[in-house]
Amino acid sequence: MSEDKDEILDFALQMGCMMLESGAETQRIQWTMEMILSNYCSAAQSYVIPTGVFAGIYNTNATASATRFRRITDRRVDLERIMMLNDIARRFKRHELNISQSMERLEKVKQMTEFNPWIRLLCYGLISLAFTILFGGAAYDGFASFIVGILLGIAMLFLGKFRISSLITNIIGGIVITFFALLLLHFGIGLSYIKIITGSLMPLVPGFAITSAARDMAFGDIVSGTAKAAEAVFISVGITFGVLIVLHLRSVIM
Amino acid sequence: MSPLFILKDFIFSAVSAGAFAILFNIPRKEIVHTSVSGAVGWLIYIAFFKILQMETIGVFVGAVSVAFISRVLSYKRLIPSTIYLTPALIPLVPGTEMYYIADGLLRNDMYYTFLHTVRAIKFAGAIALAILILYSVPDRYFNMFRKKNP
Known part of the structure; x- marks a missing residue:
């Protein structure tokens, strides 16, 4: 027994x-x-x-x-x-x-496998494209976000191989997005870098953390709910930190 | 709200929900279902927002419809409803608001931060309330959708 x-x-x-x-x-x-x-x-x-x-x-x-x-x-x-x-x-x-x-x-x-990395990369691009259009960007902005999203996907899949803090991953993600959005704009691809950055951030933004925090709170699991809400704030601070570093450096250089 | 606008929003919200579903490693057969339910939720939200200028109510009604579709699908296809609910809610969730909050905090613009914090809490609360209401409906009202002879 x-x-x-x-x-x-x-x-x-x-x-x-x-x-x-x-x-x-x-x-x-x-x-x-x-x-x-x-x-x-x-x-x-x-x-x-x-x-x-x-x-x-x-x-x-x-x-x-x-x-x-x-x-x-x-x-x-x-x-x-x-x-x-x-x-x-x-x-x-x-x-x-x-x-x-x-x-x-x-x-x-x-032992179950995930989707093939090429499909995942394409998904990062499609998410960036779709949200740029949904938030009122032009088609040309959408094209630029698709490229930025795929580059973000490459960075995320690469970083996923190492065991590093999610804060570092998010800061690097923010840096990659802003740097490439500004670079593409410099070469004449895209119209508004703000719209491209906001759309391309969507794969990183803590949408899942907020949904699960809301659900846990609704069902009375307040410990998990508050912890996940705090996690969402932590993730978004990381991303924004990366974005603002690059934007600040740009204003210093230019 | 021209037909072209509706079509464009339908396609791109379905793409975003479907792509998130693949990143969340959804079973292959369920990708289309979750994309369509995400697009329905987004269209209801955007209709309330553009026609009636009611954003929070729009998020609430959108989330209610997504949760309803997810529960019906889970009875029809005998799969936990989380599988449909999680990716389909992503277009409605205030993810960009979280970015604006952190942006305001790091730039030390407190008015902007406060404005977006209130919006994020309202939207997240609307989603939580919608899920709570739909999941409080007893099983017997959903049994008519159950697949025959499982």
Whole structure:
């Protein structure tokens, strides 16, 4: 019985960590972990903050009770993973899978690949193009933002290979966007550098952080909500810092 | 609001939502659905903004429609609704406002910072309220959309 307890806690924590690393919302992770643990005992609780997960099983018998936690380091958004993990948890709840089969499936989900880098680069360009047009830029501005967006994508994919602070990544992103927008304008491509910069910033801007902060707040997970809102401010300060460095240097030089 | 303007906004908001969906590594079959629902949300927002000059209400109604489409799709295709909701909300989210806030802070222009902070909080609050309302509707009202024989 006691081995069983360790196994199920390990499985729930692993599931929670993987969901948190793929950017699932707090309520969904807590609910999934509790669903897994409820197969073992009815009084199970979990607590999720943006950098770690806690799981606990409570029994009248003290040896059958336990609380564990695990911290995560790497966070990104991966919707396909959330879908697969949700499926595994549902099957486990319906006793279609036992713990060892579920753990095997988790390993499989870990090995899933992302979209090919060329498609991701194209997406960076398309996001910049689309938002420049939506914010009222001319078609020529859109073309310039497409180029700037692809250059930003190259920088981001390159920086993604190293483990550096997101602040540094965002500052470099802001510098790359502003530098190339001004460079293209210097060679006569594009009409208004402000519109090009605002549109090209959209792949970096913390849209996801704001949405998930709003959702967590709405569902009452105020710890995650405030932490994610603060993260959004932190990201945007980083980006703007990069933009303003280049604009300031330009006004000093010219 | 000429037809050409509507078509242009529809195409570019769909492209932005779809491209974000690919960056978020969405399952391939769902790209079109999430792009269209993002475009519907944006068009509702822009209609409220351009015709009635009501921005916050526009964000709210846009987010309500996106959340509704996401929930219906999640019942129809038996997939968690986050998959549709996250990329489709991106065009509505006040991402540029966050940039303007940081811009005002770093340039020490406090009036500008305050103006955009209030806007960002209003928009984010409208989105949170929209999600809360749509997700408080009990399951039984959505069961009619459920796929037969899963």
